[in-house]
Amino acid sequence: MNSADLHTATGAYVLHALAPAEEAEFERHLAACEACAQEVEELAATTARLGLAVAAPVPDRMKEQVLQRIATVRQEPPRVSARGRVRSWTRSLPKLALAACLAAAVTSGALAVWQHRAAEDARSQARQAEQQAADLASVLAAPDAKVSVGELADGARGTVVVSRTQDRAAFIAAGLPELGDGKVYQLWFNDGDAMRPAGLFSGAGAERAVLLDGRIDGATGMGITVEPAGGSPEPTTEPVGLMDFPA
Structure with a gap:
């Protein structure tokens, strides 16, 4: 890499996207370039925050939505006799199992979609941060600066x-x-x-x-x-x- 490339490689370095030889060359440059060292430190902190964003907890309404879906599955009413209650409970088992499976599927699916969107947002923010860092480095290192x-x-x-x-x-x-x-x-x-x-x-x-x-x-x-x-x-x-x- 030439001198200009070294000043714009901070984002790739933080994301471990440099080849081994380029990484070693950039680290030698980093030891002597205070501006790049500061930029790497800030990008690393931003990347850490984005990583934590991907691991965010399940939304507060998730439990409420699952319970609402379970409530829509109609169950058999109880019978008066003990034998009737046993028969009713036995017949209700398939529906209860179905409700539980549906609830689990809805929860898993919604969580997967939410996590995918969070990960995409994090990657998009990381790309924007890297581009902004590259543009900043380009101005600071411009020959006519x-x-x-x-x-x-x-x-x-x-x-x-x-x-x-x-x-x-x-x-x-x-x-x-x-x-x-x-x-x-x-x-x-x-x-x-x-x-x-x-x-x-x-x-x-x-x-x-x-x-x-x-x-x-x-x-x-x-x-x-x-x-x-x-x-x-x-x-x-x-x-x-x-x-x-x-x-």
Whole structure:
């Protein structure tokens, strides 16, 4: 692999998708590349969370649905005499067994479908995370990448990396404070008279790098605000920081 390939192999390395020789080469590169080491650590944590998602418990309504299906199987009414009760119970056995089998089949089938969907969602999220990591690495390693560093609120600092040839920008933050429940950091492109949404940013504390969502498309800088979970179409609070893109 050449130098560019090494910087984009973080996702494949975390997923153990590299050939032995490539894996050894990447590990040598990893020992000397702080950015890739950080990216591998974050991707590994994401992969672990996705793995736990696949092993999630059975939905709460599963028991209720099974009991509803069992209740639809009509049973023989009890007889008055002991002999009659024995005969009634004996005749009910096949229906009870059928109900139990149907319930087991419904439960197993529903659980299998649910697990399959959960696994597909996890794989899709893993592929998206890997692609985002590759795009981020491509911007950070771009030959024309330019860097701008600035101070954010509460003593945090921000770094912007811009690649004009790729028309993309990355943001690296360090020291951002934790937010309360229902709040998230939101990134913005500064288009002069308007702020354009550029993705959500939940990382706080340690250094964290993200790729701004969308093309630079003439923006002169970026900002970061605190918004309600899910983000806002336009800023609703004073910016935590505003930074100009490097020329």
